[in-house]
Amino acid sequence: xxxxxxxxxxxxxxxxxxxxxxxxxxxFSRFTWGWFRQAPGKxxxxxxxISSTDGATHYADSVKGRxxxxxxxxxxxxxxxxxxxxxxDTAVYYxxxxxxxxxxxxxxxxxxxxxxxxxxxxxxTVSS
Numbered sequence: 655x656x657x658x659x660x661x662x663x664x665x666x667x668x669x670x671x672x673x674x675x676x677x678x679x680x681x682f683s684r685f686t687w688g689w690f691r692q693a694p695g696k697x698x699x700x701x702x703x704i705s706s707t708d709g710a711t712h713y714a715d716s717v718k719g720r721x722x723x724x725x726x727x728x729x730x731x732x733x734x735x736x737x738x739x740x741x742x743d744t745a746v747y748y749x750x751x752x753x754x755x756x757x758x759x760x761x762x763x764x765x766x767x768x769x770x771x772x773x774x775x776x777x778x779t780v781s782s
Contacts, residue, residue: 710757
């Protein structure tokens with residue numbers, strides 16, 4: 655499995671950006687995509703994740719109500735729609751992949767160690 659993230663850039667506070675993560679090479683249909691971010695001088699943290707089985711999602715409290723994760727019908731691309739951006743959202747954003755699947759009553763994988771395939775990261779800078 656390989657991941658290719660894109661869509662980062664410079665945005666003003668209150669603006670929106672949409673990140674994309676294209677997936678190639680996955681042989682099975684049940685898995686989870688995750689979005690993580692790492693701000694300068696800080697540890698990487700989880701942002702959101704989505705299950706391929708039923709579309710169940712999870713969001714970090716810091717982005718809940720502002721960010722939306724989704725995937726296309728072919729399940730080859732996952733998106734992170736980021737609205738009402740704040741300066742504290744500035745970070746390198748990473749998409750990740752795991753065959754640990756959640757949803758349908760099972761907990762979604764939200765921890766970094768649960769993901770074993772990572773994209774290269776895309777920088778999001780929120781500044782006026």
